[in-house]
Amino acid sequence: xxxxxxxxxxxxxxxxxxxxxxxxxxxxxxxxxxxxxxxxxxxxxxxxxxxxxxxxxxxxxxxxxxxxxxxxxxxxxxxxxxxxxxxxxxxxxxxxxxxxxxxxxxxxxxxxxxxxxxxxxxxxxxxxxxxxxxxxxxxxxxxxxxxxxxxxxxxxxxxxxxxxxxxxxxxxxxxxxxxxxxxxxxxxxxxxxxxxxxxxxxxxxxxxxxxxxxxxxxxxxxxxxxxxxxxxxxxxxxxxxxxxxxxxxxxxxxxxxxxxxxxxxxxxxxxxxxxxxxxxxxxxxxxxxxxxxxxxxxxxxxxxxxxxxxxxxxxxxxxxxxxxxxxxxxxxxxxxxxxxx
Amino acid sequence: xxxxxxxxxxxxxxxxxxxxxxxxxxxxxxxxxxxxxxxxxxxxxxxxxxxxxxxxxxxxxxxxxxxxxxxxxxxxxxxxxxxxxxxxxxxxxxxxxxxxxxxxxxxxxxxxxxxxxxxxxxxxxxxxxxxxxxxxxxxxxxxxxxxxxxxxxxxxxxxxxxxxxxxxxxxxxxxxxxxxxxxxxxxxxxxxxxxxxxxxxxxxxxxxxxxxxxxxxxxxxxxxxxxxxxxxxxxxxxxxxxxxxxxxxxxxxxxxxxxxxxxxxxxxxxxxxxxxxxxxxxxxxxxxxxxxxxxxxxxxxxxxxxxxxxxxxxxxxxxxxxxxxxxxxxxxxxxxxxxxxxxxxxxxxxxxxxxxxxxxxxxxxxxxxxxxxxxxxxxxxxxxxxxxxxxxxxxxxxxxxxxxxxxxxxxxxxxxxxxxxxxxxxxxxxxxxxxxxxxxxxxxx
Numbered sequence: 001x002x003x004x005x006x007x008x009x010x011x012x013x014x015x016x017x018x019x020x021x022x023x024x025x026x027x028x029x030x031x032x033x034x035x036x037x038x039x040x041x042x043x044x045x046x047x048x049x050x051x052x053x054x055x056x057x058x059x060x061x062x063x064x065x066x067x068x069x070x071x072x073x074x075x076x077x078x079x080x081x082x083x084x085x086x087x088x089x090x091x092x093x094x095x096x097x098x099x100x101x102x103x104x105x106x107x108x109x110x111x112x113x114x115x116x117x118x119x120x121x122x123x124x125x126x127x128x129x130x131x132x133x134x135x136x137x138x139x140x141x142x143x144x145x146x147x148x149x150x151x152x153x154x155x156x157x158x159x160x161x162x163x164x165x166x167x168x169x170x171x172x173x174x175x176x177x178x179x180x181x182x183x184x185x186x187x188x189x190x191x192x193x194x195x196x197x198x199x200x201x202x203x204x205x206x207x208x209x210x211x212x213x214x215x216x217x218x219x220x221x222x223x224x225x226x227x228x229x230x231x232x233x234x235x236x237x238x239x240x241x242x243x244x245x246x247x248x249x250x251x252x253x254x255x256x257x258x259x260x261x262x263x264x265x266x267x268x269x270x271x272x273x274x275x276x277x278x279x280x281x282x283x284x285x286x287x288x289x290x291x292x293x294x295x296x297x298x299x300x301x302x303x304x305x306x307x308x309x310x311x312x313x314x315x316x317x318x319x320x321x322x323x324x325x326x327x328x329x330x331x332x333x334x335x336x337x338x339x340x341x
Numbered sequence: 342x343x344x345x346x347x348x349x350x351x352x353x354x355x356x357x358x359x360x361x362x363x364x365x366x367x368x369x370x371x372x373x374x375x376x377x378x379x380x381x382x383x384x385x386x387x388x389x390x391x392x393x394x395x396x397x398x399x400x401x402x403x404x405x406x407x408x409x410x411x412x413x414x415x416x417x418x419x420x421x422x423x424x425x426x427x428x429x430x431x432x433x434x435x436x437x438x439x440x441x442x443x444x445x446x447x448x449x450x451x452x453x454x455x456x457x458x459x460x461x462x463x464x465x466x467x468x469x470x471x472x473x474x475x476x477x478x479x480x481x482x483x484x485x486x487x488x489x490x491x492x493x494x495x496x497x498x499x500x501x502x503x504x505x506x507x508x509x510x511x512x513x514x515x516x517x518x519x520x521x522x523x524x525x526x527x528x529x530x531x532x533x534x535x536x537x538x539x540x541x542x543x544x545x546x547x548x549x550x551x552x553x554x555x556x557x558x559x560x561x562x563x564x565x566x567x568x569x570x571x572x573x574x575x576x577x578x579x580x581x582x583x584x585x586x587x588x589x590x591x592x593x594x595x596x597x598x599x600x601x602x603x604x605x606x607x608x609x610x611x612x613x614x615x616x617x618x619x620x621x622x623x624x625x626x627x628x629x630x631x632x633x634x635x636x637x638x639x640x641x642x643x644x645x646x647x648x649x650x651x652x653x654x655x656x657x658x659x660x661x662x663x664x665x666x667x668x669x670x671x672x673x674x675x676x677x678x679x680x681x682x683x684x685x686x687x688x689x690x691x692x693x694x695x696x697x698x699x700x701x702x703x704x705x706x707x708x709x710x711x712x713x714x715x716x717x718x719x720x721x722x723x724x725x726x727x728x729x730x731x732x733x734x735x736x737x738x739x740x741x742x743x744x745x746x747x748x749x750x751x752x753x754x755x756x757x758x759x760x761x762x763x764x765x766x767x768x769x770x771x772x773x774x775x776x777x778x779x780x781x782x783x784x785x786x
Contacts (some may be wrong), residue, residue, distance in 0.1 A: 011770075012769075013756050021764075121389075187585075282716075329722075330594075331725050332725050333599065333751065
């Protein structure tokens with residue numbers, strides 16, 4: 001009986017854990033994003049591959065370096081910064097000069113995450129912080145699009161991609177307009193089938209609504225995403241755009257165009273649902289999601305820009321703590337008014 | 342509320358049950374250890390007072406300690422033998438407690454001494470309560486709260502419904518399951534005593550539906566004159582918590598800070614009920630109990646009727662443990678307490694012994710990540726607290742805010758929050774510390 005004389009470990013209960021960890025959740029989000037990224041490379045070729053690589057590498061390296069400096073221990077192993085890098089890369093135009101991509105990646109991590117205290121502390125989605133900064137700094141480059149499935153996309157790069165830092169990038173003559181820009185500025189509606197399958201122009205990873213939904217469904221079945229958030233975002237966006245379209249089909253885009261174009265699908269599924277920036281209660285998630293969906297459509301419809309998902313999510317992140325402040329579960333055995341928030 | 346035909350509560354978690362290995366094993370008698378160490382405090386309340394002296398020869402079943410006041414119960418000799426000494430023994434809390442060291446006679450027939458029976462037909466409610474106290478009955482589900490205290494209904498309150506708790510939601514444990522299969526008549530006799538003692542008009546036996554044989558067996562033998570029913574419950578932890586059980590079966594909530602009586606209900610564990618039904622007709626006391634001994638490190642897993650006071654070391658040597666055992670819990674892995682040493686003994690509140698090995702300990706609380714606000718804990722907490730927010734407050738030791746704004750004192754420490762936390766934050770552990778600090782502050786104020 002050698003075992004019985006062994007030193008025992010003691011802790012207080014519970015002594016078992018569910019097996020989920022931050023790392024496993026984040027890794028599965030990365031997995032869910034892989035098909036989206038692969039499709040992006042297929043659609044936009046080398047430009048997308050380089051954009052994604054540089055985006056992920058700049059985010060990961062920045063996090064590695066800053067966390068090593070601040071705590072002596074690199075935190076890239078929890079996979080969260082890989083998500084940031086991937087999402088950030090997927091929201092960029094494929095022809096964006098790579099030096100801008102790298103700069104934005106550093107901004108994502110430093111201004112989006114590190115300054116607030118790292119994982120779990122960031123009020124805003126870090127990927128969108130980086131993207132928003134680029135949008136403000138380089139408005140032309142951030143709205144110059146490449147047509148998908150261009151011939152020779154695996155052999156050559158757009159001339160802008162390798163533009164030298166701080167020079168004015170040259171854009172190829174043929175630059176594709178996104179479905180939203182087509183609608184907003186020319187009132188041309190893109191076919192629904194092309195939208196769903198991703199046969200359009202747009203940011204690196206926002207074009208294939210179908211693959212995004214598949215990735216999201218995977219996370220939902222593993223309980224790694226609160227399904228209420230994408231449901232609320234898409235539901236609210238659909239409700240508002242359908243109402244407008246019904247009232248005036250000439251003026252307002254169809255709900256199908258609204259749902260499957262631009263960053264709405266990617267944003268609703270992978271960015272609005274980011275655990276850190278969203279409310280903790282299910283009711284809160286419904287409110288938060290609906291707010292984002294409505295805001296995105298409002299910006300798209302009446303704002304100056306064709307796309308509004310990024311700002312809608314950032315605004316949603318901003319009100320999320322306020323939602324949590326007001327919406328709390330009613331504690332068992334109390335009446336609603338007794339529960340203080 | 343009902344879910345797929347079975348009653349349940351909202352939230353909760355689904356840890357792996359791990360009951361398959363022992364659920365089919367009949368209760369076996371555990372042998373007497375060469376020395377039984379019977380702590381004089383095995384229950385919540387005041388320690389019992391020993392009524393035997395060192396060197397005295399005692400008979401199995403004889404009273405060895407009397408209750409010290411109302412919040413205390415009697416103790417009985419688990420074996421015929423001689424009192425070696427009355428001295429200090431380690432307890433699960435880490436404190437040394439007074440205990441009777443009883444050396445069983447090796448050749449004794451171990452006949453059990455009967456006492457004065459408590460006749461079901463003629464006894465008054467108060468007589469039944471006294472008999473339960475004299476029999477040393479405490480909550481055998483693990484809380485070890487003196488049962489007669491719980492059954493004593495204060496002036497102005499009433500219990501309409503008696504709920505018999507056969508949920509056994511704790512992973513690994515199968516004692517209540519076996520008791521329901523093997524002691525059906527004891528359970529029904531016990532229910533008769535309890536109904537008479539409390540004045541409750543009806544009785545519901547709640548059993549999680551992962552024990553369909555127990556549900557069927559109980560329903561089959563239900564006496565027609567007994568106002569009782571057997572209800573299947575969804576398998577979910579912590580279904581066996583009193584508040585969850587009441588919500589599942591009666592559809593109402595126990596008010597915050599209140600007792601089940603405030604919902605006109607009273608919950609008694611099914612093993613406790615069976616013991617009452619088994620002991621009272623003979624005037625006997627609790628000198629043994631049913632436990633499950635299981636876990637990856639245990640070789641002879643099973644359900645045993647074990648003498649109170651059996652040392653943990655003897656128990657593990659008898660069932661055999663693998664050499665790499667490194668964690669032993671009294672109870673199951675969700676609610677059980679980790680044994681700090683093997684010199685503890687089995688008490689009335691021990692519902693099981695689970696032992697784990699190094700290999701099974703891969704899920705360690707090694708590294709805590711920051712909270713990522715995933716909301717898993719909010720979705721798990723059966724009483725709808727916000728463990729994440731409580732955790733932030735606990736870290737900053739803002740105990741008053743935890744109590745006043747976040748209902749800390751409603752937490753009954755089921756541990757669901759810690760179980761689901763992907764950041765491995767020791768939430769319930771922090772809440773225990775905070776609750777202890779609050780109680781201390783209140784006591785000194």
